[in-house]
Amino acid sequence: MPSKEQVLVANGQGFWGDSILGPIRLLREGPLDYLTLDYLAEVTLSIMQKLRSRDPSKGYATDFVRLVDRVLPELVEKNVKVVANAGGVNPMACVEALKEVVAKHGLRGVKIAVVEGDDILDRIDDLMAAGETFANMDTGEPLARVRDTITSANVYLGAFPIAEALADGAQIVLTGRGTDPGLVLGPLIHEFGWSADDYDRLAAGTIAGHIVECGAQCTGGNYTDWRDVPDLAMVGYPVIEARADGSFAITKHEGTGGMVSRDTVAHQLVYEMGDPSRYLTPDCIADFTSFRMREAGSNRVEIEDVAGSAPTDTYKVSMSYHDGWKAVGQLTISGPDALDKAKLAADVVWKRLAYDGFEYGPDERIVEFLGANVCHEGIALRDAGEPSEIVLRMGVKGPDRAKVDRFGSELVPLVTSGPPGVTGFAGGRPKATEIIGFWPALMRKDRIETKVTVFEA
């Protein structure tokens, strides 16, 4: 039951920390049916669990509530639907905060839906008793070593619960962990009535979602030929023009900066790619080698003939666990002889720590001479010369917090007891911060039930 010929879906947030101007300008500068927003990286949910354990009203993406506060009247007036994974590990608290924002603007009747079922932190033991092993899907290692230090555990849900929430009339759909492309695929399933075995079209929506999931990375951001990109300051965030047959265009609003070309889109298509012929999601397996891609006018790329196939019978599970401590700090060392002085300074730090009984193994420490080819280590540079200054960056890690903290107190003394020209210690002593380990696993889909609830604010 396709209701529209074409649906416009834009993504305004590539990660928690992306510019708030993305979504604000998408709403302001051109037509839009759906605005999607991605706030979750692999370790974000672990941080949110910690925040919620300290305060039951926390544990979601607070940036999202600030954004809604800025744009709510425009959202309602233009009837743009929003799909965001901002619910984190506490979507109900996010709903409460949104209700306050709606009331503050003197509006009513705004429908907010919540998708739940991804959070399995409290169910791990039950699921293991039922037969799930949660072995690390990269290494095969059993969960036992990290079981007692798990701090979050979430399933990557697919796009169908989002479509269900939209069918219930929601203007804002809040999810926890789901696939990033699902934020875009969900609205397309809803609008075009795609079914669960319509694999080619589900794959098309997945690829559309992958292209826009990092925001401006498909419209000229992080682009090899950066000198060719006009007006990067006012870069337009991507808009998908999707059609019921699965074909779609990638474009951006008229008058915005940046560019959309075969090349800018291809740059994003290969981003974080594994085997391009098998991109696994809970909804389908998308084949990134299948489609045709062509430029169709200025700042418009058309993609058609995407092929997909049936998904596996497992969900990917993303767990995080406490993996020790680390501390990293840096100082700036001016020339002349910046690199030689930086090398001496690093040596001084390790020797003083060793004198006091603190030694760190080769895998527990790092020294980087920023300005002397750290990023492209081992690759000879045509344009290398004597650096005018060096940023000395040093760090340690390990299970013992006190030992990691001890390192931090030997860096700053270099200012007065190292070689001349050491400065830039404004950050003070580097302190130990927690390392959050990431544990990917698989589990059977039929052990997860998703739930959609609609609230009216």
Place this chain on the structure above:
Amino acid sequence: MTRVELARIAAARSGDKGEGSNVGILARSDAAYAFLKEHLTEDVVRQHMSELNLGAVQRFAADNMRALNFLLEDSLGGGGSASLKTDAQGKTHGLALLRLELEVPDEVLTETPA
């Protein structure tokens, strides 16, 4: 044959992939793609990036995008928040590979606008 940097005939984007990174190489012409498919092998990439990547290299091709995708299995110093490296996510690995110098046939260069 002319010795040029890979950047002359290809573009790149990279990012993190667990404890490793991926580098997508995008050929700038059909001729460049055919040449790279033959000569930009897993071995060539592994040797060029041997100090950045301590693990194996795996290559995939996507002809429809003129893309070669390389997985560098151990290039992030542990990966995620366990990494002490500045580039803990492999964001700069694409540009590192584009610095590779290659002997490229002149007809490939002619068919690949600079």
